[in-house]
Amino acid sequence: GLRAAALLAGTPRRAAAAAWPGDPEPPDPALEEAERARRRRAAVRLQRLRRELGGGRGAPERALTWQAMEQMRFLRQELPEEWPPERLAQGFGVSPDVVRRVLRGRGCPPPRRRQRQDERALSAAPAPGAGREVRAPDGTLLYRLPRGRGGPGPGAQ
Numbered sequence: 001g002l003r004a005a006a007l008l009a010g011t012p013r014r015a016a017a018a019a020w021p022g023d024p025e026p027p028d029p030a031l032e033e034a035e036r037a038r039r040r041r042a043a044v045r046l047q048r049l050r051r052e053l054g055g056g057r058g059a060p061e062r063a064l065t066w067q068a069m070e071q072m073r074f075l076r077q078e079l080p081e082e083w084p085p086e087r088l089a090q091g092f093g094v095s096p097d098v099v100r101r102v103l104r105g106r107g108c109p110p111p112r113r114r115q116r117q118d119e120r121a122l123s124a125a126p127a128p129g130a131g132r133e134v135r136a137p138d139g140t141l142l143y144r145l146p147r148g149r150g151g152p153g154p155g156a157q
Contacts, residue, residue, distance in 0.1 A: 062121045
């Protein structure tokens with residue numbers, strides 16, 4: 001009846017509710033306008049903040065392959081004293097926040113999605129010939145980030 005007609009007409013919900021008999025008082029237009037202005041200011045503030053912080057939604061751009069993330073989890077699990085999050089971040093060339101996300105996450109996506117994520121991580125790698133390495137305290141090589149597609153092959157100099 002009246003409520004459906006008010007909703008279709010685009011009037012505020014409170015105004016539609018006031019059309020019902022027995023409603024104690026009609027809505028105050030000044031209060032409703034103040035509420036709309038407050039919501040507009042909050043929306044503008046949120047948009048400005050999103051622009052300043054890069055505007056991207058969701059997780060940050062992937063910088064590690066799944067193999068690198070598994071290696072990071074393994075090192076942290078097996079040798080926690082030698083591999084604190086700060087050292088893992090330095091060794092894998094990512095921020096400590098990325099390390100915390102990796103160590104906290106345990107999901108394993110389907111193979112197709114995993115492959116796409118690995119391709120994005122490899123395409124974001126610094127330079128085709130500069131493979132990042134993770135070394136143990138004694139200097140032995142523990143892990144090397146594989147080269148991205150299109151870079152020099154294993155026999156290239």
